[in-house]
Amino acid sequence: MRIVSIAVAPLSVPLLEPFVIASGRIDTTRAALVAAIVVDEHSNARAQGLGEAAALPPVTREDQPELLDAIARAARSCSHVNVSDRAELNRWLDAELGHSLVARAGVECALLDAISQLAGVPLCTWLGGAAPCTLHTDITLPIANPEHMAQLAVGYRARGFRAFKVKVGKQLDDDIRALERVHARVPDASFRLDANAGFTATQALQLMAAARRAQLVVECFEQPCAAEDLEGMAQVTREAGVQVIADESVKNLADLERALALRACSGVNLKLAKSGGLLRAFELGRHAQARGLSLMCGGMVETRLGMSAMAHVACALGNVQFIDLDTAFLLAQERFEGGYTDDGPKLQLRSGSGLALRELTHTA
Ligand SMILES: [Mg+2]
Numbered sequence: 001m002r003i004v005s006i007a008v009a010p011l012s013v014p015l016l017e018p019f020v021i022a023s024g025r026i027d028t029t030r031a032a033l034v035a036a037i038v039v040d041e042h043s044n045a046r047a048q049g050l051g052e053a054a055a056l057p058p059v060t061r062e063d064q065p066e067l068l069d070a071i072a073r074a075a076r077s078c079s080h081v082n083v084s085d086r087a088e089l090n091r092w093l094d095a096e097l098g099h100s101l102v103a104r105a106g107v108e109c110a111l112l113d114a115i116s117q118l119a120g121v122p123l124c125t126w127l128g129g130a131a132p133c134t135l136h137t138d139i140t141l142p143i144a145n146p147e148h149m150a151q152l153a154v155g156y157r158a159r160g161f162r163a164f165k166v167k168v169g170k171q172l173d174d175d176i177r178a179l180e181r182v183h184a185r186v187p188d189a190s191f192r193l194d195a196n197a198g199f200t201a202t203q204a205l206q207l208m209a210a211a212r213r214a215q216l217v218v219e220c221f222e223q224p225c226a227a228e229d230l231e232g233m234a235q236v237t238r239e240a241g242v243q244v245i246a247d248e249s250v251k252n253l254a255d256l257e258r259a260l261a262l263r264a265c266s267g268v269n270l271k272l273a274k275s276g277g278l279l280r281a282f283e284l285g286r287h288a289q290a291r292g293l294s295l296m297c298g299g300m301v302e303t304r305l306g307m308s309a310m311a312h313v314a315c316a317l318g319n320v321q322f323i324d325l326d327t328a329f330l331l332a333q334e335r336f337e338g339g340y341t342d343d344g345p346k347l348q349l350r351s352g353s354g355l356a357l358r359e360l361t362h363t364a
Contacts, residue, residue: 053106160344169198308339
């Protein structure tokens, strides 16, 4: 199989509400949409695959203009690449896009979508042999006025969501108030806290103590401390009495080894954009599982396209404790059709080949 062409365009989708986390804010996605055409030279069959390169500055170093530029440049040298050879595909991706993991992830996703379509199997089957599965996702409450967060939670609870990923880490007192308010309005909620690197270990432990006093069910605490503060992460892991999930601290296998050596987490959040693609996220997940860590599968702020791609990785890995594939629900427009069918928190992956997803032709 050979690449025929790679095209890239901005993927800017407005959000229903500003997405505010400890480290930043966005109102519209800042992604690049990649469309890759691959041909099977034996049968002459062609398939177009899609990928989302999802920037979320400052969580990602990259922003949209650099992504568009990097991918357009890589596209010029794509036509000789034999993508049936995984090693050759990886070498080309590293040579052209090794400097931008977000761009690499988008291009790799588009290629793997096309390759698995030509192979006639769902992407999760191509990746790890698994059949398309059903996943249950949490839903994110970005940082906002506590009463507003509680109102959002009530609305989501009515749609069937019960696990709330609550963004914290900006202002400890406000975080505590927001958690108490959400808990009061949705008493059967369970919580996954995500500080996006915003706390010291002491603050993180204070938040957990407050959550315990309020009798909240906290399933995990994601990235309480700064990415490099592995000592702090380790202290929270020892003392918080809850699973600590590394996100910003663990992007690759070397990070994983460092975190394991210091016992700095009990689990890892996998994301395509931070690992540089599906194959690397899958590999990181396999290693983490082998070392006894739990897994979360998440994303940046991504559309149905990025969420579907990560859902295929989750399905291929199996036994993923925390599914955090909700950001398509936070967007004001649907730009794609397929990938999965959703019913509240339940995502059922489509059984077609590849990602089984296509771009909607929009009229705006
Ligand atoms: Mg996170």
